Amino acid sequence: MSNFVNVEAHMDEIKEYMPQFVFYQRGKACPTIKLLDIAFGEQNRKVTDCYCTCCHRRYTDYDRDPDTYRHKTKGTCQNCGAQVEFRQMFRGRKGYYHRWNFAVFEGAGDLMRISCVVVSQQFNNDEFEPEYNWYEITRYELEPNRAVQYLSHWRKGKYVWDMKKSKPSSPNFNPGAFYSCLYGYTLINYDAISNSFLRYIDRELRKTELNASYILWLCRCAEHPQLEYFIKAGLSKLAVDYVDKKLGRVYFNWKSNDLKKILRLSKPELSYFAENDAGGRYSAYIRFRRDYFCGRSPQETIRYFDEFLYCMHIMDSIRKLTGLNYKQIMDYTLKKMNREGTVFFTTCWRDYLNECQILNYDMTDDVVIRPKDLFAAHERTSSIIKIEQDRLAQEKLAALILERQDMTCTDLELGLLIRQPNAIDEIAAEGAALSHCVGGYAARHAEGKLTILFLRRLSDPETPYYTMEVSNDLKIVQCRGYKNNTAGNVKPEEIEIFEKRYQEYLNTIKEKRKKEKNKIKRKKQQKKTTAA
Numbered sequence: 001m002s003n004f005v006n007v008e009a010h011m012d013e014i015k016e017y018m019p020q021f022v023f024y025q026r027g028k029a030c031p032t033i034k035l036l037d038i039a040f041g042e043q044n045r046k047v048t049d050c051y052c053t054c055c056h057r058r059y060t061d062y063d064r065d066p067d068t069y070r071h072k073t074k075g076t077c078q079n080c081g082a083q084v085e086f087r088q089m090f091r092g093r094k095g096y097y098h099r100w101n102f103a104v105f106e107g108a109g110d111l112m113r114i115s116c117v118v119v120s121q122q123f124n125n126d127e128f129e130p131e132y133n134w135y136e137i138t139r140y141e142l143e144p145n146r147a148v149q150y151l152s153h154w155r156k157g158k159y160v161w162d163m164k165k166s167k168p169s170s171p172n173f174n175p176g177a178f179y180s181c182l183y184g185y186t187l188i189n190y191d192a193i194s195n196s197f198l199r200y201i202d203r204e205l206r207k208t209e210l211n212a213s214y215i216l217w218l219c220r221c222a223e224h225p226q227l228e229y230f231i232k233a234g235l236s237k238l239a240v241d242y243v244d245k246k247l248g249r250v251y252f253n254w255k256s257n258d259l260k261k262i263l264r265l266s267k268p269e270l271s272y273f274a275e276n277d278a279g280g281r282y283s284a285y286i287r288f289r290r291d292y293f294c295g296r297s298p299q300e301t302i303r304y305f306d307e308f309l310y311c312m313h314i315m316d317s318i319r320k321l322t323g324l325n326y327k328q329i330m331d332y333t334l335k336k337m338n339r340e341g342t343v344f345f346t347t348c349w350r351d352y353l354n355e356c357q358i359l360n361y362d363m364t365d366d367v368v369i370r371p372k373d374l375f376a377a378h379e380r381t382s383s384i385i386k387i388e389q390d391r392l393a394q395e396k397l398a399a400l401i402l403e404r405q406d407m408t409c410t411d412l413e414l415g416l417l418i419r420q421p422n423a424i425d426e427i428a429a430e431g432a433a434l435s436h437c438v439g440g441y442a443a444r445h446a447e448g449k450l451t452i453l454f455l456r457r458l459s460d461p462e463t464p465y466y467t468m469e470v471s472n473d474l475k476i477v478q479c480r481g482y483k484n485n486t487a488g489n490v491k492p493e494e495i496e497i498f499e500k501r502y503q504e505y506l507n508t509i510k511e512k513r514k515k516e517k518n519k520i521k522r523k524k525q526q527k528k529t530t531a532a
Contacts, residue, residue: 004139004150004161005106005115010188011132017186018121019098020054022077023128025089026066049089051128055080058128093123096130101137101173101185103215108195112222114140114215116171116185138171140215144197147219167223170213187214198222204231217243224252229259234274238282250283268298284309292326304330307342314346321353322369332370348378355381393424393446400448406509407453407470411501414494415458418468418502420451427452433464435483441469448472455479455498466495474506 007014027049048061048069059079071088087096099120107113119134139150139161149168150161171185193202201221205214220243221227230239241247253262260270264286273282288305292312295301308315308330315329322329329346337345352374353363359381361368371377401420410417421427424442430452431439438452445452455466469477479499485491 005104005113007104007115007117007134007136010104013188014102014104014119014134015132017102018100018119018130018132020052020077020082020084021087021096022053022075022084023051023087023089023093024061024066024069025049026069050078051089052077052079052082052084053129054082054084056129093127096123097121101171102188103171103185104188105190105192107142107192110144110197112142112192112196112198112218114142114218116140116173116215118173137173140168140219142198142218142222144225145223147222149219168216168219170216185213193218201225201228201231204228204236224254226254226257226259226262229257229262233259233270235270238273241282247283250286266298269302272298272302281309284312288312293330307334308346311342311346314343314350317350318346318353321350321357321363323364324369336374338375345374349374352378352381355385358385390424393443396448397421397424397446400446404451406512407451407506409502409505410458411498412458414498416455416494416498417458417461418453418455419461420453421445426454430454430464430467434467434481436467436480438467438469438480450477455495468502470506474510476503476506 025048026046046066048064048066049058050061051058054077057079061078064078069086071086071091073086075084075086076082077084087093097120099118102117102119104115104117105112106115116137116139117134118137119132121130121132123130136152138152141148141150147168149164151164152159152161154160173185193199198218198221201218205217205221227239227242230236230242238247242252253264256262260266263270263282265273269285273285285305288309289301292308292315293301293304295304311333315326318324318329319326324332333342333345333349352371353369355378356368357363363369401422404420408417408419421430424446427442427445428439431437441450441452444450450472451470453468453470454464455468456463457465466479466481468479471477476499479491479495481491481495482489
């Protein structure tokens with residue numbers, strides 16, 4: 001295992017992907033002035049002394065203006081034309097550090113080995129050429145119907161490579177918490193694939209948009225060469241989802257080389273998935289065919305699957321409520337649904353059945369569970385439940401009206417009064433008249449979770465003016481007018497004055513209620529002591 005892959009033999013190719021530099025220093029053209037230079041005015045012309053790490057040569061740039069060289073900018077070496085980064089020649093090269101990840105391939109025939117390494121590039125202060133160091137992260141060994149990953153572990157004072165017991169996974173180049181996580185990598189000696197048993201699947205993979213890492217793809221293809229059939233049959237999305245583990249609990253018959261037997265599909269079903277997105281649909285179709293409906297022909301199954309692909313969880317609820325089988329549910333839906341489609345219809349049907357259950361209807365009566373006009377029946381049950389809910393809410397509200405009686409008051413000076421609503425409908429009407437959302441507070445007002453009050457003018461007590469919300473600890477939460485005072489109707493000064501006065505009034509009510517509670521509490525304690 002020590003000579004698993006000869007990484008050193010591929011260092012020249014690795015270096016091509018590492019950053020290349022040109023170290024520059026501005027200077028004069030001639031260190032010693034000659035008469036010819038004076039004649040042509042060359043003694044003062046500036047040039048640039050350069051060293052390129054790509055062509056490994058030191059040269060003098062006579063053509064380019066030295067002032068155009070800038071530290072840490074991208075450019076081209078004037079000597080070899082390589083894409084480089086310019087750095088000043090004497091500016092601390094030791095701080096220039098770069099690391100990147102590589103996957104080095106070696107092998108041919110029925111054996112392919114991959115070594116994933118991290119390569120670092122670093123300079124010394126007094127040298128122009130960088131030092132390259134590398135260490136291995138993980139190893140892979142691929143053979144027909146077999147893929148193995150090796151991980152290193154520290155044992156007895158040295159690192160030992162052990163075979164990973166579970167399936168191979170993507171390489172993780174994260175060396176520790178003190179470095180950034182690096183999961184990308186570059187392929188080195190990639191042409192070795194074309195001489196191995198993976199050459200055919202590699203051609204297909206180049207046509208496919210990969211989501212998972214390339215190495216993970218090769219591992220899965222080595223374990224199951226039949227993945228090549230998926231791609232050739234137009235089911236590349238299905239292969240992608242399998243490698244990415246997005247199919248859920250779906251099992252393929254890898255013992256066969258026949259695609260129909262591998263996927264457990266007939267020829268019409270294969271054609272259907274080749275024409276449609278065969279990713280997540282495949283697992284849904286297998287589940288639908290197994291648990292919901294399997295027709296007399298594949299075409300019938302596909303037709304029902306297309307219609308009810310997104311209704312399966314709704315059909316589960318309908319079946320629990322009615323006892324109907326899935327075929328009966330789907331046939332009734334196709335017969336009675338409108339243009340909105342199956343999802344809309346089955347959702348309405350489920351809501352209707354839930355309302356029937358609340359109203360204690362006979363859920364075994366076919367007329368109840370499968371009405372001739374579902375939408376009309378749903379409208380009737382909804383109105384009955386609304387009436388019942390309003391009745392119960394009104395009963396709760398009537399019990400609270402007496403408790404809140406002390407919160408009503410009149411301010412003769414400002415010409416304003418405040419009163420509580422006498423019915424739930426009044427709160428909804430208030431919200432509609434003032435175009436704000438107080439109607440949504442009706443249920444909480446009836447349950448005693450908060451208090452809604454109407455602020456009116458004495459001159460017109462029946463017309464909505466302002467609406468006030470008061471918390472259970474008798475604090476004014478909000479007081480809003482038409483459209484929450486966002487329609488250019490600034491809250492009048494009289495309302496703000498009333499709010500301050502009313503809050504003071506609420507404080508006195510709070511003290512009175514507190515005293516009454518304490519009085520009742522003392523009486524109860526006296527009765528207990530007398531009884532004892």
